[in-house]
Amino acid sequence: MALTHCDSTGKASMVDVSDKSSTQREARAQAYVNMSADTLLAVTDNRMKKGDVLATARIAGIQAAKKCSDLIPLCHPLALSKVDVNFELQSEQQRIYVESYCKLVGQTGVEMEALTAASVAALTIVDMCKAMDMAMVVTDVCVLEKSGGRRGHYTRASEKT
Template structure:
């Protein structure tokens, strides 16, 4: 999959004013985006979360739901994003002992006129923030990192896959 950069910034008019892009003439296609992020933490914090012993409750389950809800509300959080009728949102959270910490992978899909990259990125970001919030009482030194678009398919600009 190739990466293509637009020749111009699509949200800026000729006068430099920010505008929502008119997608009315675009074709409806199936569009999918996958984003990821990481929360690094102390090994003891990771063990507590995986064992389900966090004081605030099920960290992984709560973060998954928070990410899904965030994807659905992206247009309310990010200026100039279009509201989308998402057909699929999933948030997977896996233990990564090499960090140590948790790897968050979010997928968003729509059949529509504009992409879902921002929805996937928002889902991954909010899931990571929720993990931090729920475990901060025992580990304020957690680090959220690596929020990025991993891949996207569909639409006029074509497919994209991030370098490993």
């Protein structure tokens, strides 16, 4: 398979998508933030000194998806029609599950935007909780599902790890 982000001399190059059809494209991505039980309880009870962790992380994730092309070299700037970031507090596993969703009608996919949203939301959780728990770990950042475009529909074999 030929590399799509290199020109004929091997230099990095943005892919030309002008000949591609505009179709509805969607992607979902995930991340986990593992933390101590005390930290998770403080997030649950909204007791963190920096404020509402999940509300702030949601806004950060949405902003990150919108700025993806500024952060990831060779990504196209996209006119996103929807970005959503949600959380599931999983007390038994001592973690927060982060899931992002991005949608648009366009000529290229939104997987990188979904990954960026989930990643930055997770990093924001870490930033807001690090005074209480420096041992937090972000894991399992991946695309869960994507649809639209030439390659069609993709669903990860096991959505939640």
